[in-house]
Amino acid sequence: MKQTKFIAISSQKGGVGKSTLTVITASILSYLRHKKVAVIDADFPQQFIYNLRDTELKTIKDDPIRAEAFVRQQLHPYPIHSAVVSKDNNAFSSICQQLDGNTDVVFVDLPGTMRLDGISGVWRKMDYIFVPIEPDAESLKSAIGYISVLEDQILNKPDSRLKNYFVIWNKYRKGEKQEIYNQVEAFFLKKHIPLLPVKIEDSVYFRRKDLRSTLLPLQKNMMHSHVVEFAAHIEDIISKRSEEIIDNRLP
Numbered sequence: 001m002k003q004t005k006f007i008a009i010s011s012q013k014g015g016v017g018k019s020t021l022t023v024i025t026a027s028i029l030s031y032l033r034h035k036k037v038a039v040i041d042a043d044f045p046q047q048f049i050y051n052l053r054d055t056e057l058k059t060i061k062d063d064p065i066r067a068e069a070f071v072r073q074q075l076h077p078y079p080i081h082s083a084v085v086s087k088d089n090n091a092f093s094s095i096c097q098q099l100d101g102n103t104d105v106v107f108v109d110l111p112g113t114m115r116l117d118g119i120s121g122v123w124r125k126m127d128y129i130f131v132p133i134e135p136d137a138e139s140l141k142s143a144i145g146y147i148s149v150l151e152d153q154i155l156n157k158p159d160s161r162l163k164n165y166f167v168i169w170n171k172y173r174k175g176e177k178q179e180i181y182n183q184v185e186a187f188f189l190k191k192h193i194p195l196l197p198v199k200i201e202d203s204v205y206f207r208r209k210d211l212r213s214t215l216l217p218l219q220k221n222m223m224h225s226h227v228v229e230f231a232a233h234i235e236d237i238i239s240k241r242s243e244e245i246i247d248n249r250l251p
């Protein structure tokens, strides 16, 4: 029986890269690291990941070059389930039950709002939550608001399986003044907010639809964006190897 880990790359701010990072890291862990992966797309009605798989399958059907690339790699696509967050979360819980014990890691793409019936019940079903942030005031403010809800209501509560959350920089711009990054990092350290030691770069390749794939492993153009390091941290954390090291809540 597998020790399934449920993880969400989640925040309360739109457009910070939740779905994009979910797709890319799920594909890295499945196709490059050979973990048994599943995705639950619970971001209704947008369902970016569920629809992306659908579009990709259609494209493969119509495009012999892509079809050949896919067949040549002999990959087995990870399942993508669709589920709606609701007051009782019956449908969501039944998918989680199906996957628990026979999957290594389940990625859940969640709606970016705290004001949704049932959403806190779903947070309680996660083992780890990764919160992407960008260096702008709005993104940081909403991340801090979200984190305080996780701290006050979810983490270490008896009805919750959430073991920890981690903040992760996304859309990092090297050329930009480093001051804001340093200030935010000092603030997180002071408040004992766990921040992953990796910055995923802002790269045009992330915006290209053809490079975000649920059927193929990481595209070469994205190798240097540090998304591979992010996936490695996820792998470490779910195997409980580095949790103690990067959890700056510990003395």
Ligand SMILES: Nc1ncnc2c1ncn2[C@@H]1O[C@H](COP(=O)(O)OP(=O)(O)OP(=O)(O)O)[C@@H](O)[C@H]1O
Residues within 6 Å of the ligand: 013, 014, 015, 016, 017, 018, 019, 020, 021, 043, 046, 112, 170, 171, 172, 200, 201, 202, 203, 204, 206, 207, 208
């Ligand atoms: N590291 C990155 N570099 C450049 N663009 C990025 C990066 N990460 C995400 N993006 C882009 O930012 C946009 C928003 O990403 P995405 O849809 O994944 O965000 P989201 O948080 O899931 O949004 P929503 O709240 O609408 O669900 C997309 O165009 C995506 O390609």
Ligand SMILES: [Mg+2]
Residues within 6 Å of the ligand: 018, 019, 020, 043, 048
């Ligand atoms: Mg999204």
